[in-house]
Amino acid sequence: MSRIDVNRFGEMEVFVRVVEMGGFSAAARACRMTPSAVSKLIGRLEARLGTRLVNRSTRKLQLTPEGCAFYERSTRILADLDEAERNASSGEKPAGRIRLNTNASFATHILAPLLPEFLAKYPDITLDIVQTDAVIDLLEERTDVAIRAGPLKSSSLIARKLGATRMTIVASPGFLERFGKPKTIAELEKHNRLGFCYARIREGWPFVHEGEVITLPVTGNVQVSDGEAMRQLAIAGVGLARLAAFTVREDIEAGRLVPVMENCNPGDLEEVHAVYLGQGGPLPARVRALLDFLAERARVT
Known part of the structure; x- marks a missing residue:
């Protein structure tokens, strides 16, 4: 099979979603696929690459060293692809108000030092930052993005891992x-x-x-x-x-x-994740800008 016959970007997106959501079932919901289809896709990807990316068990998934390297490269490639598509399109300018919910520790030690850089890069964005360690309902609280620490419960939210x-x-x-x-x-x-x-x-x-x-x-x-x-x-x-x-x-x-x-x-x-509601179509440019910035700069270690 030639490379042109393989949707490599699609495989990367599913693989990254499996890693960031911690399993096939959660990734399947986010990608609107069945768990079986996701599992088969990862299997085909591993077969094509000639190496195991994920060690599977009944309780959790664990990345192999090759899987870790492929995940890091995939996230960068997908980010570059997103940027290329945005630059080629009409280019909606990130602007407007973002409501961000975060725990106090993340706000103090990670977010606050980065805010000047983010606001200088996106001067037309306004942030409403609400600090609480309680788990909120994003829809009910009209929240665009929430920072969650610890294991994620199964939900309709989409998550981007910021570190561990x-x-x-x-x-x-x-x-x-x-x-x-x-x-x-x-x-x-x-x-x-x-x-x-x-x-x-x-x-x-x-x-x-x-x-x-x-x-x-x-x-x-x-x-x-x-x-x-x-x-x-x-x-x-x-x-x-x-x-x-x-x-x-x-x-x-x-x-x-x-x-x-x-x-x-x-x-x-x-683990620390940025979670958001993403099932209703493309994200607003302002929210996408914040998520991309946090994924790139707010690395938790």
């Missing part, structure tokens, strides 16, 4: 001086552990103990509604906090916070 960050337990030097730095789970149980006051996928902190991952309940005397408030409480010496690495990296470098129990850290990652 390691979780780590931290405390202030003053707190550790008063109460001691825990080195074992038994010692950790005696310390004040700050928690969140909303439902989370994992109700507790995971640790590696004797070769297995166990979960320690959070039983502190303070619960908060967002990660940035918890970070401030940890800096103030109120207790231990388990937070995303990108939110505390500068605090650790500056000595405001100290990593704790790293020897028992399971190394789990929290």
Whole structure:
């Protein structure tokens, strides 16, 4: 079969959607295909390339090293294609108001430093930024784009992955001086552990103990509604906090916070996505501009 007979861009789009949505079923809904058709397409793509891109299991998909490389190149190629098509068309100018919903940590540590660049690039766009860690209904809240941290539930939303960050337990030097730095789970149980006051996928902190991952309940005397408030409480010496690495990296470098129990850290990652409603036809240029900018510049690590 010649290359002209293969819809390589179509294959790339489906493959990228499978990766970003974490499975065949979610990608099938977004692409308006059946899960079987998506699976067969990926199989044909792997056969044509002569290498396995995805390791399949009943619970999740995992990219092979070749799959990771192909995903990175595919996203760049598709972005270049989109830009070429926009430049060749009449060129709708990105303008108007965008309502963006985001958690406080992403807004503080990722979004805020990039806003001057985005607004300078698109002077006719106005942003309404709403900060909350609660999961909202985009349609009901009239929201164009939302930032979601953690596993995505199955829905009609389309997602673009912005990265993944390691979780780590931290405390202030003053707190550790008063109460001691825990080195074992038994010692950790005696310390004040700050928690969140909303439902989370994992109700507790995971640790590696004797070769297995166990979960320690959070039983502190303070619960908060967002990660940035918890970070401030940890800096103030109120207790231990388990937070995303990108939110505390500068605090650790500056000595405001100290990593704790790293020897028992399971190394789990929290993924961050930009989600939006995309089933009703082409996206407005203003929304597309924001999504492309976040995908390129707001890389979460």
